[in-house]
Amino acid sequence: MLEVHDFLRYSRPMNLNEVGVEGQLKIKKAKVLVVGAGGLGSPILTYLAASGVGHLGIVDFDRVEIHNLHRQILFQESDMGQYKAILAANRITQLNPHIKVETYQEKLTAINIQSIFESYDYIVDGTDNFATRYLVNDACVQFNKTLIYGTILGFQGQLAVFNHRQSKDLRAIFPEPPDPSDVPNCSLNGVLGTFPGIIGTMMAQETLKVILDLNPLHNQLVIIDTFNWKIQTLVF
Structure with missing residues (x-):
């Protein structure tokens, strides 16, 4: 049930019909x-925590490096070398101490993924x-x-909701992952610091819509071009 602090903290969203x-x-x-506490995960975690999602899990085995800091807004320079998952959990708990946060400082594999996923209703891929x-x-x-899904590359991002209420999954659009030799190395991809914030915030919004059953994306892929400010929605 909601407590007094919930009514005080969330009065504005609760004013929405x-x-x-x-x-x-x-x-x-x-x-x-x-999954992932980096460029996308930072705004996703921040807004879901602020919105009052009661149980958040964070999967990330990376440590903070200096080149992360222009876009991964949960971290600061004094955090370099520390685990992102633990730092992220501490920051969002400071933002909202009324939620439960669990961390998994390990790489997802076919062996551990079921044991990690089984406690959660919704998965957000960052x-x-x-x-x-x-x-x-x-x-x-x-x-x-x-699954709430989002990606960024250069100035273009994508957003979708998969496997929700009998909707299709990623393989319905892209049956197989691309050949690694055809994909630019992640460490060489350029990105403006603001862009993961845009897509990550949209992913958090779509996550809340899924939770609230407010007409989330269904067999639709949203493509966001922030260079020319064009948005397309493809039905699949």
Whole structure:
């Protein structure tokens, strides 16, 4: 049930007819796992925590490096060398001490993914490589988990919701991951610091819409071109 501090903290979203007390309770009861605490994960975790998602999980085995700091806004220079998952958990707990946060400082594999995923209702993919994206997608299909998906490359981003209420999954659009030799090395890809914030915030918004059952994307891929400010929605 909602407590006094919930009514005080979340009065603005609860003023929305689409949310109200019942919707805020859904948010509080939601269990969301965010895979990746970097450029996308930072805004996703920040806004889901601020919005009152009651149980958040963070999967990330990386440590903070100086080249992360222009876009991974949960971290600062004094954090270099420390685990992102632990730092992210500490920061969002400071933002909202009324939520539960769990961390997994390990690389997702076919062996550990079920044990990590099984406690969560919704999976949010903030990863930066195709191997992990397909691993996450296939596990969501296998274990019947809703997947909120987002990617960025250069000035273009993508957003989708997979495997939700009988919707299709990533392989319905891209049946197989690309050949690694055809994909630019992640460490060489350029990105403006603001762009992961844009896509990550959209992913957090779509996650809340899924939790609230507010007409989330269904067999649709949104493509966002921030260079020319064009947005397309492809139906698949």
